[in-house]
């Protein structure tokens with residue numbers, strides 16, 4: 001990919017300009033049809049996912065449920081190794097109905113923090129979880145901090161149960177939904193707890209933004225649907241028939257995602273969980 005040879009600032013100008021136009025296009029273009037969100041010919045089209053096989057001894061996994069699910073279904077290599085950046089980019093885009101901008105930006109960023117060449121090198125899922133220098137940070141919602149769980153590849157079920165139990169929303173059919181306010185509250189609690197219990201705790205502004213951006217994926221791509229998230233977060237597995245809840249023709253853009261990210265981050269009141 002040509003963009004990978006551009007300096008970072010030029011990459012960003014190109015990606016964010018394109019993102020702006022895709023956002024405008026999405027406003028006027030007809031939405032994708034429910035049942036046909038995953039592109040024809042891509043794994044998962046029509047809700048038919050390749051077989052789920054949990055990771056075996058020696059397989060690599062990341063702190064990201066969305067990437068691990070791709071490996072558990074064989075969309076990325078099942079052993080989580082030798083992943084081409086272009087494949088990461090393409091499969092994140094097609095599986096989750098992201099606009100091309102988010103996956104490309106993220107894959108380029110991963111290549112950059114791993115000191116690798118997007119076009120010629122590969123990475124493994126565990127490497128993607130590089131602590132603090134990369135995207136991975138303390139006070140996550142689905143994993144204990146690196147201090148207590150250096151591996152980061154396996155979901156921490158007590159956190160996930162607590163998060164899902166906090167869901168206060170309901171859809172028209174009475175199904176339980178996580179809301180922005182639920183995510184803000186649980187993020188605040190996790191930040192306060194981690195700050196109090198982890199002697200190595202660090203969470204800078206950039207990593208707060210990454211955290212809220214990841215959590216926004218739970219609300220947008222997964223629609224906050226608790227029944228789906230039970231399987232996706234705990235087993236890193238797609239329910240049969242699952243597809244992205246984002247129906248935009250060109251997929252979820254950065255601009256659109258950031259509306260949720262800002263609301264979520266603004267609602268985080270860590271002081272509510274800090275006991276003197």
Ligand code: HEM
Nearest residue numbers: 063064066096106128129135136137140141142214217221
């Ligand atoms: C190339 C694409 C992606 C990369 C490189 C990536 C990487 C990561 C990393 C490193 C983390 C750990 C952050 C932490 O410490 O909490 C993470 C967490 C997460 N990611 Fe991804 N991710 C990608 C795509 C996605 C997508 C498409 C979604 C949603 C559909 C998603 C949802 C999440 C969620 C929910 C978490 C957990 C956040 C938490 O525990 O607080 N990611 N991701």
